[in-house]
Amino acid sequence: MILVTGGAGYIGSHMVKLLLEHNYEVIIFDNLSMGHRASVPEHVPFIKGDLNNHDQITQVFKKYAIKAVMHFAANCYVGESVNHPQKYYHNNIIGLIHLLDAMREANVKNLIFSSSCAVYGRPPKRLIDEKTVREPISPYGRTKFFSEKIIEDYSMAYGLNYILLRYFNVAGADGDGKIGEDHKPETHLIPNILRHLQGKQKEITIFGNDYPTTDGTCIRDYIHVTDLVEGHLYALSNLLHKKLNREAYNLGTGRGYSILEVVQKCELITRKKALIQYKERRPGDPPHLVANTRKALKELKWKARFEMDDMIHSAWHWFLKHPDGYPIDKDGR
Numbered sequence: 001m002i003l004v005t006g007g008a009g010y011i012g013s014h015m016v017k018l019l020l021e022h023n024y025e026v027i028i029f030d031n032l033s034m035g036h037r038a039s040v041p042e043h044v045p046f047i048k049g050d051l052n053n054h055d056q057i058t059q060v061f062k063k064y065a066i067k068a069v070m071h072f073a074a075n076c077y078v079g080e081s082v083n084h085p086q087k088y089y090h091n092n093i094i095g096l097i098h099l100l101d102a103m104r105e106a107n108v109k110n111l112i113f114s115s116s117c118a119v120y121g122r123p124p125k126r127l128i129d130e131k132t133v134r135e136p137i138s139p140y141g142r143t144k145f146f147s148e149k150i151i152e153d154y155s156m157a158y159g160l161n162y163i164l165l166r167y168f169n170v171a172g173a174d175g176d177g178k179i180g181e182d183h184k185p186e187t188h189l190i191p192n193i194l195r196h197l198q199g200k201q202k203e204i205t206i207f208g209n210d211y212p213t214t215d216g217t218c219i220r221d222y223i224h225v226t227d228l229v230e231g232h233l234y235a236l237s238n239l240l241h242k243k244l245n246r247e248a249y250n251l252g253t254g255r256g257y258s259i260l261e262v263v264q265k266c267e268l269i270t271r272k273k274a275l276i277q278y279k280e281r282r283p284g285d286p287p288h289l290v291a292n293t294r295k296a297l298k299e300l301k302w303k304a305r306f307e308m309d310d311m312i313h314s315a316w317h318w319f320l321k322h323p324d325g326y327p328i329d330k331d332g333r
């Protein structure tokens with residue numbers, strides 16, 4: 001069985017869907033702070049629990065025969081982490097330690113970890129490879145960096161097998177339109193633009209147009225969530241078959257888009273005009289983050305298949321079908 005922490009969240013729910021399609025048995029552990037009960041398929045065992053509660057996570061390993069853990073449960077907003085580092089250190093670091101300790105007690109040795117390109121901070125190179133020095137510039141990035149270090153140390157001392165996956169900017173939704181991105185509050189760029197174009201927000205705010213980039217706005221490498229979870233599937237299979245271990249991979253496309261370019265793409269696809277408001281830079285944002293994806297291609301044999309247009313189309317489809325996001329269930333999520 002594969003334990004997916006954060007399996008009711010945006011990326012976790014897409015992972016669960018893909019694992020089920022590949023006949024893995026799955027169990028979800030999620031505190032529903034960001035996730036949605038409605039995104040969990042009915043037949044999948046779901047435990048509402050918090051990683052900061054050691055007993056709750058320990059019980060899961062006692063009850064189920066778990067072969068590997070895919071750890072998605074974490075807070076992920078760069079801007080929020082600058083103002084609320086306590087939340088990020090508690091949930092992302094202490095939560096991880098409880099999980100690793102529970103795995104150790106149960107002798108579960110395999111971990112796929114959701115890391116981030118935020119570990120690289122303000123990288124010196126245009127295309128970031130995995131050997132780039134890790135010097136995060138936000139508390140969020142630091143939680144991912146410290147998590148990587150903790151996992152590396154547990155691996156050396158206790159024989160944990162792991163693969164770290166460093167995500168670039170994840171966007172889009174599954175093709176069938178049943179699961180998608182529904183963060184409350186939403187801080188990510190593409191959903192915010194689409195929400196605005198849908199009439200749910202009166203404008204789109206761009207944080208900073210004085211960056212040292214072609215048009216002054218930040219450049220990011222956007223990756224389709226379907227591609228991203230496929231990268232995880234390849235990593236899991238390699239880890240379970242003992243082909244790869246103690247490795248880190250960038251999951252991105254290798255192509256950068258400025259914020260203005262993303263806005264223009266969204267306008268073209270939705271055939272609507274955006275109203276842009278410029279504000280000062282958001283703390284913690286580096287100007288340029290684009291992946292060198294060679295290592296993932298060579299070793300994982302994985303490459304992103306979808307383009308920016310596919311991400312926007314699929315996200316738009318999801319928003320049109322679910323104008324108010326997921327239905328609220330009895331847990332209040």
Ligand code: UDP
Binds near residue numbers: 169193207208282
């Ligand atoms: N951004 C923006 N307006 C928004 C949301 C994001 O200008 O409403 C910018 C943000 O400052 C960053 C880029 O878009 O430069 C990507 O931000 P996002 O929050 O989507 O992802 P992150 O890079 O923080 O993981």
